[in-house]
Structures are given as C-alpha cells and as structure tokens.
Amino acid sequence: MKAEQIAEEFPVVALDSNALDAVRLLATHRLPGLLVTDSAGTPVTILPASQVVKLVVPPYVQEDPSLAGVLSESMADRIADKLGGKSVQEVLPKPPPDMATVKSDDTIVEVAAIMARNRSPLVCVMGGEGLVGVITAARLLGVALGSPH
C-alpha cells in the first residue's frame, strides 16, 4: 500500500490567515497539528499541537516552567497579546520547523519512519501536482491494524 492510498483531506491554514483563527481551527477540530501552506496551497510547515502552544509561552517560562507563577497575564491574555491581529506568518518560528513530507508512492513503512524521526503527528503526502493529503499517526496505525476507516 502506498501513501497516496491512505492520505486524507486535512484542513490547512495559509501563511496570511489570521493566527487566532488558525489556533481556533486546531482547538475546535482537535487537530494533531497545523498544516501551513503558502498562497499557492503548497505546504510550508507543520506545527505539532504542542508547538502551537509554544507560540504563546514566553521563552524564559519555557526554560523554567515554575516561572509561570510570576506572570500576571492569564493564558487567554497571552493568546490575545501574542496572536491577536497577526498573520500565521508573523507568529511562526523563524525559520519554520522542517516539515515531514512523503511522496505519493512511498510505502507505509517509509511514512512511519519519517513520522517517527520527525516526531510529527502528521506528514504531508506530495504528488506531481502538489499536496495529495495528509497522513496522521492515528490513521497510519489504523491502516496497519487493518481498520482503514
């Protein structure tokens, strides 16, 4: 079985989308991460959900989470401050993280290897005409267990 046979549709966010809308999309659909595309629809990066959370945590608190106690701001305020009125492009890490990508004729074992190595909950499947779809870790395991739906 090849990657293109198990790829699924997945909501994407464009670089020029509103960053708060992108986070809302992830939260509402409980997505494992965000797939970000350029204006032509070509994937640019994948942000696993934990790394979307990271966008709103100050670097010194990432280093030492116990310092979160000294922040007077709530998480709601931080999200509004850091992401409000900004585009996805403006808030992405620079450079954006490497993206786990496979070709449409890659085998499922190859997809699994790339997913494991990138610690990515999803990979993009790319064909001759661009993005074919996405394979999540849960989807891949489901197919391997013989329950493709």
Next chain:
Amino acid sequence: MKAEQIAEEFPVVALDSNALDAVRLLATHRLPGLLVTDSAGTPVTILPASQVVKLVVPPYVQEDPSLAGVLSESMADRIADKLGGKSVQEVLPKPPPDMATVKSDDTIVEVAAIMARNRSPLVCVMGGEGLVGVITAARLLGVALGSPH
C-alpha cells in the same frame, strides 16, 4: 484557572495490557498519544502518537527512511511481529520517556510551558490522590480562546 479545572478524562492503558489493543485504542479514538499506567493506575509514561509509530519501525530505517524500500515486510506484518502477543511494558522504550506532568493547582501558563518543553501533545494532571485527568494541547488552546467545550 487551574489545571484541575480543565483536566478531562482520557483512556489509559496499563503496562500489562496487550500492546496491539493499546495501539488499536489510539487508532480508533484518534488519540494524540497513549497514557500508560501501572497496575495501581499511577501514570508511568506518555507516548505521543508519533512515538507509538516508532515502536514498529526498525532502528536502521528510522536512521534512513529510504531503506524502508528494502523491507519485504508490510506495515501490517511489522505491527503483528513487533507487538502481537506482547504487553505494553514489553514494547515500551527502555527507559520509558519522561512524562509531562503537572499538579492540579498549576496555572494554565505553567501547563502550556511544560507541554511545549516536552513536545508532548498531552500532560497528566496529578492531585493528592493520583491522576486527576489529562490536558491535551487542543483542550488547552480551546480554553485559552474562551471556548472550553
């Protein structure tokens, strides 16, 4: 708002559960990862979904995914070979990965910091009597955006 206020129930797998059943649980419910507990119900480790995938990828293919092409086994055969008839404990990495854990009275910013630093799609919330629940990245972002349900 405190961690215990947004913690949710989450399916757990015991160390002595069947490994294939654990993977099936993840695939069926499209969980972001597996929360593994000991026989007393105390959390032992969290395996993000991508690291569950890793359990069935041979180390030399993880190093160089292009070598997947030389494997004659399908992903279905690999899952059956590596996990069939084994317990979760038998297939976990040794030692099991550090687990992202927060206390029930930690703030949401602290939860976010621990999630980001551990690159974990979920964290365990621990209270005086053990596991209170779990907070996923999607849940945390939803709460911060003001859409708690």
